[in-house]
Amino acid sequence: xxxxxxxxxxxxxxxxxxxxxxxxxxxxxxxxxxxxxxxxxxxxxxxxxxxxxxxxxxxxxxxxxxxxxxxxxxxxxxxxxxxxxxxxxxxxxxxxxxxxxxxxxxxxxxxxxx
Amino acid sequence: xxxxxxxxxxxxxxxxxxxxxxxxxxxxxxxxxxxxxxxxxxxxxxxxxxxxxxxxxxxxxxxxxxxxxxxxxxxxxxxxxxxxxxxxxxxxxxxxxxxxxxxxxxxxxxxxxxx
Numbered sequence: 001x002x003x004x005x006x007x008x009x010x011x012x013x014x015x016x017x018x019x020x021x022x023x024x025x026x027x028x029x030x031x032x033x034x035x036x037x038x039x040x041x042x043x044x045x046x047x048x049x050x051x052x053x054x055x056x057x058x059x060x061x062x063x064x065x066x067x068x069x070x071x072x073x074x075x076x077x078x079x080x081x082x083x084x085x086x087x088x089x090x091x092x093x094x095x096x097x098x099x100x101x102x103x104x105x106x107x108x109x110x111x112x113x114x
Numbered sequence: 115x116x117x118x119x120x121x122x123x124x125x126x127x128x129x130x131x132x133x134x135x136x137x138x139x140x141x142x143x144x145x146x147x148x149x150x151x152x153x154x155x156x157x158x159x160x161x162x163x164x165x166x167x168x169x170x171x172x173x174x175x176x177x178x179x180x181x182x183x184x185x186x187x188x189x190x191x192x193x194x195x196x197x198x199x200x201x202x203x204x205x206x207x208x209x210x211x212x213x214x215x216x217x218x219x220x221x222x223x224x225x226x227x228x229x
Contacts (some may be wrong), residue, residue, distance in 0.1 A: 042220055103159065106156050
């Protein structure tokens with residue numbers, strides 16, 4: 001089954017404790033992206049990647065890091081989380097050869113930073 | 115990058131009625147996509163309309179695009195309780211380069227369909 005898998009689905013942690021949210025897709029998609037969703041602000045893009053070792057900032061990259069060492073994986077790293085990073089996070093992927101192709105989303109990761 | 119503005123923010127209707135949601139934007143686009151999000155879940159792609167298209171259908175969904183007014187509408191006909199969800203428009207900017215492959219989402223319309 002084609003899917004984007006995020007882990008964990010829920011995480012409560014404390015300020016400053018490094019965390020990683022993993023994202024994996026099994027569709028051989030070149031393009032992967034991270035979004036955060038906050039009430040009243042919709043979805044905002046954090047980082048995206050067009051292929052292995054190619055990443056770029058989205059609209060709200062501050063406080064986040066990403067890496068793309070393998071095509072299927074695109075982890076989101078919070079080196080020193082802060083309460084303003086409490087949010088619902090989504091990973092998405094799509095083909096890049098035809099950019100109008102739809103994005104496939106994971107089920108989300110709800111992060112609470114205390 | 116631009117963001118679509120959706121209207122209304124919330125819509126409440128009875129089963130069997132039609133639901134119409136609108137999305138407006140400011141600059142040229144390559145295409146416009148509509149997504150659905152059930153509570154607490156990821157977004158699911160519904161339908162895409164390219165900038166050179168005016169109308170598309172998919173089952174009970176009808177999307178229109180008016181590039182002169184920079185607006186799009188999503189119509190769900192004969193709504194069902196299972197259509198209750200948030201609906202988002204997403205814009206793919208016209209220019210290539212760094213905008214390539216980047217979608218910008220609106221804030222969404224919350225649709226509630228009462229049985």
